[in-house]
Amino acid sequence: MCRPETVLRAARPLPEVGGMHQETLTAHQSRMWEAERVVRGYPVLHTGIALRVRGDVDPDRLSRAVERAFARHEVLRTGFRAEGETLHTGPAPHHRVRVLRHPELSFADADLPALRQRVEELSGEVFPFTGEAPARARLLLMADGQALLLLYFHRLVMDLYSLHQVVADIAEAWRTERPLPPARRYSELVGMRVRRRADDLEFWRAELSACPTVRLGDARPEDDWTPRGAEVRRTLDAGFAATVRAHARAARCTPVVRIIAAAAGTALALSGARDLVVATMAAHRMDSDAVGPLAQALLIRVGAAAPHGADGVLAQVRRGLREGMAHQGVEFEEIAAMLAAEMGVGRDRVAPLTVGVSPRSHTVSAGSLSLTEFDPYPDDAQILVGCGQLDVDVRLDDEEPCLLVQYDRESYSPEWCEAFTDALLRELRQPPAGRP
Template identity: 30%
Template sequence: VARQDRTGDQRLVAYVVCGPEAGSDDEDGSGLAGALRAHLGGRLPDYMVPAAFVRLEALPLTPNGKLDRKGLPAPDDDAYARAAYAAPQGAIETALAEIWAELLGVERVGRNDNFFELGGHSLLAVQLSSRLSQAVGVELPLTRLFATPVLADLAASIVEALSRAGPQELPAIAAGSRHEPLVLSFAQQRLWFLAQLDEGSTNYHIPLTLRLRGGLDRTAWQRSLDRLFARHEALRSVFVAPEGKPRVEVLPPDSGLPVLEHDLRGRPDAQAALLDLCHEEARTPFDLARGPLIRGRLIRMSDAEHVFLLTQHHIVSDGWSLGVLLRELSQLYQAFEAGRDDPLPPLAIQYPDYAAWQRQWLSGERLQSQAQYWRDTLSGAPARLALPTDRARPAQQSFAGASVPVIIDADLTRGLKRLSRQHGTTLFMTVLAAWAAVLSRLSGQDDLVIGVPSANRGRREIEELIGFFVNTLALRVDLSGEPSVSQLLERTRRTALAAQEHQDLPFEQVVEIVKPPR
């Protein structure tokens, strides 16, 4: 049965009735648990092996002679098979353990540890693959990590791959010349094209609102923003097209991040005025050719409370970048307020270097392989989802809509995680399968294409950069033949893993290859 442990997670618990001779030399019972777990581990997938084994003299029964599940006792510590720490062995296991520790935020990783049980998920798996390729010269397919998530087993498969093909040299992303015209990345090229179709659009703004409580050193705050602006060339990029062909130009590092200041102290309509300023900020377009494509507004509500509005154009930033920006802004402000120097290490490369590398790297055989995957996967895919909406689909996209909040509480989240562990999926894959089932039921279609964002940060060098890296993956989910939950989860898992292994091809190129009806 599945039972909740002390941390609130659901664990699979086995109840075992055995004679007195079983484990007679085992004073605390943990030896029996270890023996049973090892026995079943050789015959069952890891997610089906119970975490705890409770020894009973007899199963509790109801007055009708049926199993009394409520009478089953909770497992104590001795019921769990303790996986004793075993240090990594050899260079590959050691390198793998160091990468896991850094990515998963744990102090110590042993050779018997499981990547997903330690908190791993799809995004961290992609980062693991990237770092591993640079550390030992092996490109790790995500399917191999899911098949062998235990460190020692994964290391053995890597050693086998190395013995078969040897280490592979991956081209590094190097800093390039700033004396030559700078190219747009594929993602930037897509947004620049859309901006030409709809000048003055605000659909691709990334807004951020911070409420700052306590005394604010406005000089240190502005200095932090200016330093951030100087540090990341992506934020200083503008996009010019003198002959219809776009190129990137970078504003001077000392030009500063523009910030408007507003003082609403003492105003009786301060909250209404704040709302007006938020709306005004959201409705103000960017000029891609002049820039800057990031701007701020500092609104003083009182001496001890400010609201800071920061707006970026998506062509220079994305969701991951917000995390980098907030972390570095916090570190800079703390240092400058205390009178210290800039604490951030210099960046080895910048976003324009990535854009140039991307166009060189995604070519030849690699480009053909990725293109062929998407051509095969999306061949004959439905052009649209026939949802029973109240209004007809407009001829032109308007972005007019609303949001519907969906609350997934702690109990449901624990249940979803338990289901994911049982079927060897990540939480994302499980929720994606559920979403596909809902869309299939509403539309009556069993062939669905669902667009999902991908961080697309598969290289260690670009993890600390601000810029537009995100890609869109078209996941085609097959619900034909009335699959069971288990079958649908397996199909969704295969679809998600294959798409993530081919996520380098930009979405606009996928569209050009597949040529769906527009």
């Protein structure tokens, strides 16, 4: 994605009445605002979820639950107002859930294409940045009393882990109808990072010195982000999750550590690289119910040329996760900027391998209300993968567990990715070679 020539800055916020006390945007928010200015008018920076509501639907009660959940979190009651290239923060108007009646729609197979189209239309409504919070909720009332709750946000205020918390808050607010306790202020958590920044930046500077720029694939694409994604999917048998957990216990580590180490070791073996920087999403927030773009790609360096290279990949991943979580005063965007300025490493080459372990599906039962994830996109939707990135997602807790490898077809050949996927599955089914 091209970067605008003008300099991005965040202005002093408007007088605060329940909004954030932030003198500047975080590094992540600055990057999102910069990207928004490039793609203005298109919803490519939106994130959210469509929730099927089962049971008796009381629109007023559900609307109140959503409003209380949104009001609980500082970042969801903060408005963003654009003045040219500058973004101001301040108090946001009170959020109201918009109720839309669609008696012509249902969850019947014949109606799903029309329902998907309506959801895409709604989630594609751009945020004008005129002082409102970039967070919306739409309740679609359909035939036979069925309903769908659509939540969508700009990535200025939301990440995947925050989305989980908002869904849980809505379920709690529906069940109790009592005021929810205030959550930790987003700006306080950002302030904690700022105070730790200098020491943590020095840790990452040492950890990533002489950062490798290995390409795992067999092509070198241009440095931009384009929709050239492809995927390899493997359905996992019912006992796969139990096997991974048993091997993790034997190695005295968590399943996440085991999966990351297996993926990193497989990539090292197939690529012949001596050193590799792996990225994994970390939900270490210093407060479990915080909402805001706080989750980030945590970097783990592994391989013979990495620090502590004699430890082995499994031990390196354990150490990397532990020490990385202890030094999260620096955002991923700041680490990438440091590498670019000091070591000449392009952002898309920082971590060619990304590994994630999906949490349990967004399913929350609360009284007569059940919120269940609904996929608004057709099965053949185009995958978006950043250039040079191999993205591994292990879904252990879904109804149909699977291993999903997404890749840029101009960076990797299908044959290489098929071989990587099969080798990773073999590795995960075998006990680890040794304990850390």
